Amino acid sequence: MSLIEAQNVGKVYGDSIVLERVNLKVKEGEFCTLVGASGCGKTTFLKMLLGTEQPSSGKLMLNGKQFPQEPDQDRGIVFQRYSVFPHLTVLQNVMLGEELAGSKFLGRLFGAARTRAKENAKAILESVGLTHALDKYPAELSGGMQQRLAIAQSLIKKPKILLLDEPFGALDPGIRADMHELILDLWKQTQVTIFMITHDLKEGFYLGTRLLVFDKTRHDPEFPNAYGAQITYDIPVGKTDKRIYEEINQATHLDPVDLKIKAEKNAAMGN
Amino acid sequence: MKRLINQQPGKVLAAWLGVLPFVIVVVIYLVASDMRLAENPDDKLLPSLQSIGDSVARLALEPSKRTGELVLWADTISSLVRLGLGIGISALIGLMFGIATGAIPYVRANLSPFITAISMIPPMAILPILFIVFGLGELSKVVLIVIGITPFLIRDMQLRVRELPSEQIIKAQSLGASTWQVVIRVILPQILPRLINAVRLSLGPAWLFLIAAEAIASTDGLGYRIFLVRRYLAMDVILPYVVWITFLAFLMDVLLRVASAKLFPWYGRTEGAKA
16 A cells, blocks of 8 residues: 555645646655746645645545644654754754653653653764754754754654655755765665655756656646646656656756756855 | 945944943033022022932931831832832733734634734723722732733734744644644743843833822832922932933843843844844
């Protein structure tokens, strides 16, 4: 049985159609990258997987059952920004997951339970390379370190699914390469199922096991919102070649010039 | 020559520039006071520093013949207790209702219009009602301060809660947090420094309501004293009292700012990081 199954999923906001006829089956342990032009509904789809949005039509299922209607600890999330808590130190940020589970009322652990949570948090922080920054606040960390922290914070709950919403979009290219290595390592270790949105088609092409391209197949120039986007390519990574890359690039207009502008915009917005 | 907007005064010069307006005001006062007293030694409007000093010494150091208290300190304590109670209660109500209306859509839908309407009532207009309902004792003075500043605090806290990035609230849920846990571990700790800021902003109105209530019905307090001696044109008492009240207000503001920086070391930095 597939972990996630979408049957003819559609999403409509008012009179603008964002997604239509999305069909997808994802098995446990896959690493899917979602690419597509801005406004093509990939973020909306991720929000459905997160539980903050519900499909307007069609069926979305988790383990064959109806999808949960709100976020929970089965699905971890890392956003492009604001994923970590500014009032907690690095160590406290990662301990939070265990503290919430262990203490219903106060959300804080004491004594031996606290020591144990601390050890677990330290171990996972070591695997993302943040051991030297345990007592720092997020604002003292660079963008890349903040994202490492956000990933560690999510992984401590051992979620079945990890959702990444352009997690490396605001980072420099060099740091981005480090982050790719890190996320691949963690994915192999934990066998978590990953969905990752990216604007970088190259990123989508070698990271993960499967590339999903969101795009509109029908256009009405008078009413740009009359038709929604669908999954136009669903390719196992590894079976990709230059020709398909060019084809997708053409279709989604994700050419390098766009990407460069996007990166500059992100850099200007970040930090 | 650089443009004026690009010229920075040095540290020492900046300090002197800051002190200068105070010095000018004092000098103008002394000159004007001297001129008036030279013409009429019994003039009460601008008393000399000497007579102000005598009055302060009398009020602060000699027990009152009527009550046996040191008047300045007794007044200060009465006023500060009222102010402290009023601000403390307001802050607590502001925090609770602000978080509830900010975080929970059902509570917001239920209470937000009501709180907005309440906040439009001019507090001084209902002071007579407070005196009728709560009597002329301490309670009505504290209630006036509470009614005066609580609506602002609630609305400000509600806005601050809603300003927290939704990503954080979602992230907390993905870590398994319940509504209560989101409030106590994510919202409350981040709202506290913002509450201190809001309280600092409401110190001015709080003093205003305190002095108004004391002026109208009281038997002690800083506001009471000022309005009592007004009958005798006792500027030698009124002026130092005004300076003293201003100093207390300034001191409270500084203490709150320092406390915020000490208790929430992460706060200033996040503001910078967000910009």
